[in-house]
Amino acid sequence: MSLHLEIVTPEKKVFSGAVSNVLLPGTDGEMGILEGHAALVSALKPGELRYESEGKIVTMAVGSGFAEVTQEKINVLTDMALGEEQIDEAKAEEAMKRAEEQLANMGHNDDAEEVAHLQGIIAKSLAQLHLKRRHRN
Incomplete structure (x- = not known):
């Protein structure tokens, strides 16, 4: 029997697939899941997801x-899932720079939702760049 992702x-x-x-x-940190894992629901942060198949x-x-x-099953619902070949390093760097600039130009009384949105863009861009650069080296 195998785990379905x-x-x-x-x-x-x-x-x-299996x-x-x-x-x-x-x-709260990286989680390793094997077949027979206890049932749980967890929030995910931008980062690296790895699985072994065949x-x-x-x-x-x-x-x-x-x-x-x-x-026996893992369902991942996420706003982004990209393999290394799908990541455009230049676009990710540009998106991160734009978000950082907008964040730096915001005042202390600006919309908290906009701040969270910009921080999310930065986190997703960093996840893409980390994956792309690690596999390049």
């Missing part, structure tokens, strides 16, 4: 979201 973004189902293990970027390790940059874990 589904990774879903608002645009599409990114992956659905895996032997999954590493998720939980808000002896091959696959790594993705993911955004914020949630993971629902049962003993």
